[in-house]
Amino acid sequence: MTAMLELSGVSKHFGGMKAVNDVSFSxxxxxxxxLIGPNGAGKTTVVNLISGYLQxxxxxxxxxxxxxxxxxxxxxxxxxxARTYQNLKLFDESTVLENVLIGRHLSFKGRRWxxxxxxxxxxxxQHEVARRLIDRVGLTSVTDVDVAELSYGMxxxxxxxxxxxxxxxxxxxxxxxxxxxRAESDDIGRLIQMIxxxxxxxxxxxxxxxxxxxxxxxxxxxxxGSVLTEAGPHQVWQDERVKTAYLGTKERRTADTVEAPDAGx
Ligand SMILES: Nc1ncnc2c1ncn2[C@@H]1O[C@H](COP(=O)(O)OP(=O)(O)OP(=O)(O)O)[C@@H](O)[C@H]1O
Numbered sequence: 001m002t003a004m005l006e007l008s009g010v011s012k013h014f015g016g017m018k019a020v021n022d023v024s025f026s027x028x029x030x031x032x033x034x035l036i037g038p039n040g041a042g043k044t045t046v047v048n049l050i051s052g053y054l055q056x057x058x059x060x061x062x063x064x065x066x067x068x069x070x071x072x073x074x075x076x077x078x079x080x081x082a083r084t085y086q087n088l089k090l091f092d093e094s095t096v097l098e099n100v101l102i103g104r105h106l107s108f109k110g111r112r113w114x115x116x117x118x119x120x121x122x123x124x125x126q127h128e129v130a131r132r133l134i135d136r137v138g139l140t141s142v143t144d145v146d147v148a149e150l151s152y153g154m155x156x157x158x159x160x161x162x163x164x165x166x167x168x169x170x171x172x173x174x175x176x177x178x179x180x181x182r183a184e185s186d187d188i189g190r191l192i193q194m195i196x197x198x199x200x201x202x203x204x205x206x207x208x209x210x211x212x213x214x215x216x217x218x219x220x221x222x223x224x225g226s227v228l229t230e231a232g233p234h235q236v237w238q239d240e241r242v243k244t245a246y247l248g249t250k251e252r253r254t255a256d257t258v259e260a261p262d263a264g265x
Pocket of ligand 1: 014017018019037038039040041042043044045046086
């Protein structure tokens with residue numbers, strides 16, 4: 001199977017700060033890859049580099065074999081890269097439908113010069129696609145509700161639906177379960193698996209050990225801006241270097257975020 005995403009020797013320095021330093025890893029097409037590491041390890045910077053919000057200081061980023069390191073976000077979106085944000089970026093005073101429609105504009109073929117009838121038909125089609133996506137993320141009942149009125153977990157789903165509205169090949173999820181309870185994060189896990197089953201390759205950044213273990217096919221661990229290791233989702237937690245770096249010392253452990261999953265799960 002080919003690589004959907006490949007980073008080769010990618011670095012991003014902010015002045016003397018090496019936020020990302022000589023990072024190389026690849027994500028196979030059709031898989032879910034976890035990108036984990038302690039706070040400040042460089043995960044969001046990597047997501048920003050892949051999605052064009054930052055340009056690398058050095059290195060190569062390819063999407064399905066094509067060099068994309070110099071592309072700006074809108075070009076990357078058109079090439080099939082969609083993302084969500086660690087801090088939600090939704091239009092709170094707009095409805096769920098309106099937010100998801102924003103994601104559709106890239107594939108919207110409407111032209112100003114088109115006859116009103118044709119344009120109306122295309123708009124109706126876009127609405128239909130957006131409604132289907134809203135249904136898939138389980139938000140049908142709040143389609144016409146302003147995002148500001150939704151729970152945090154629901155807003156996270158709107159963000160995923162909006163990202164999916166661009167019909168991506170690669171979906172970058174930056175801490176999609178941050179601040180969620182167990183039931184909510186389990187729901188997001190199922191949603192990620194459903195999206196992946198439809199053929200979308202996923203790069204998942206999350207601190208939730210259980211989620212990462214259950215949904216990812218491979219896990220890349222960053223520490224101090226560099227790749228510490230890469231392994232299967234169960235093996236990765238057995239690595240002493242990961243325990244030390246990601247989990248911190250045993251004394252610093254807190255049950256929910258750092259306890260390795262039960263053996264055999
Ligand atoms: N624009 C910037 N200017 C200077 N330093 C930055 C900038 N962006 C990130 N950094 C630094 O780079 C390092 C990596 O940050 P990054 O946000 O990528 O880490 P992270 O692994 O996503 O952390 P977290 O899990 O807390 O979100 C941090 O030390 C951060 O302070």
